[in-house]
Amino acid sequence: PSGNSGTDGDPRYDFVVVSNRLPVDRVTDADGNSTWRRSPGGLVSAMAPVMANNDGAWVGWAGGAGEHLDPFDHDVFHLVPVELSAQEVERFYEGFSNATLWPLYHDVIAPPEFHRTWWNAYRNVNRRFAESAAATAAPRATVWIQDYQLQLVPRMLRQLRPDLTIGFFDHIPFPPLEIFAQLPWRRAVLEGLTGADLIGFQRPGDAQNFMRCVRRHMGITFRHGQAEIGPEVTSATFAVPDPAVDPEKPATDTPEDMSAAQGSWNLKVAAYPISIDVDAIREMAAKPETRQRAQEIRQELGDPETVFLGVDRLDYTKGIRHRIKAYGELLEDGKLRVGQDVMIQVASPSRERVESYKVLREQVEGMVGRLNGQFDTMEHTAIRYLHHGYPFAEMVALYLATDVMLVTSLRDGMNLVAKEFVAAKSDGTGRLVLSEFTGAAEQLKQAVLVNPHDIDTLKERILLAKNMPQDQARRRMRAMRRQVLTHDVNDWQDKFLTDLARMRDDDVDPRLG
């Protein structure tokens, strides 16, 4: 704690991360006692040292419904839980976040649903996050808001606390103007985001999509990613609109949401491709136990010639059906053979109460069942399908046991699995088939790139990866490893936070000096 106290005496923090989920998972032991464990994933491990060195706090949802938790400490984190009611879980999380924004921002692969009740919940919950961040942050603190669930928080927080420096990072794609325009509350979302000092995206293309939307719907223009939100723009854009003359007025917006935040600020938009905790993966991959386990996995599979692997949340954006279709046709064509070849598909359960995820699960399990029914022998299975998550150590062993990694997303903000696979393969073996529709494809140019919608080419590329001469495969892997090893998640957060600090130093509002 910085030594500053809020009006209610709570400690206040110089650096605050705000994300939908807290960086801890609840674990319940055999006696029914529950404790917390640090969540896996690059973002969490990258933030840990920053939190420890900067009097940091993390505001987020603990995952339950209607449950009140007081702020608590867990390893280096000071955690500030935000409560969601059961209805808010349904409308804000499952509804607006994951059945409106998620499909809309991923090329409408599934049809987004637009419901005013969901939007209301989204706005209310975003306000609660903003209020919690406002009560947690020390004077002139830095606040970093994460991802699409919290796009209204930057502006709401600036209204509450004009002294703060506010960053936002969007982990998922930002859609083209023509798709974004479908959103009935498009302007309110852009107003929410533009309350930040710095907005980061995965790809330059996402940043460009966003700037086009802001220009079209808010009339703000950018030069080299920089815009100034001055008093004239602020009041022109955020004055309460007359519904009669402004057809774009969001149906459920109340005047307070449209009121101008005080002052002027610089807004910068840029791409910061996220990465992984490279050291953690390399250390795990170097352990004798992990290598031993990788060998065991291959033995358990009957020592096949080629192990193919897919690892995804069970999500329709991941192209799992396309991958299975291509793999099944290759079996049918006799180009791949059960026993000699095996595919492992780890599909971790995700958003299971959302309808399109239920439908996808049925489809994927139907496809796997049909293929295995057709091709399995007493000894061997065509596709080993695993509908559960695995601990980190087992995942790294799986990467080591794999010859060909299949990443066939139809749209993906980044895809960290591709980068993890590359980081794990310290012996320089392994081939990566990678969808060109992932953010990762912009960094891993030596992968076997593919358009997963094109099933014939996908089949060709899968065979190309399998049969690629050793020296060529190693050359490609070496180049990809150079990229990943020199751009880890610490570099990512460092670049973002350095640019954000620069925005603070350039602050245009003399009242804050």
Ligand code: G6P
């Ligand atoms: C994606 C999103 C994250 C989200 C994660 C898991 O990576 O960008 O914001 O946390 O999926 O999804 P969940 O709905 O379980 O939080």
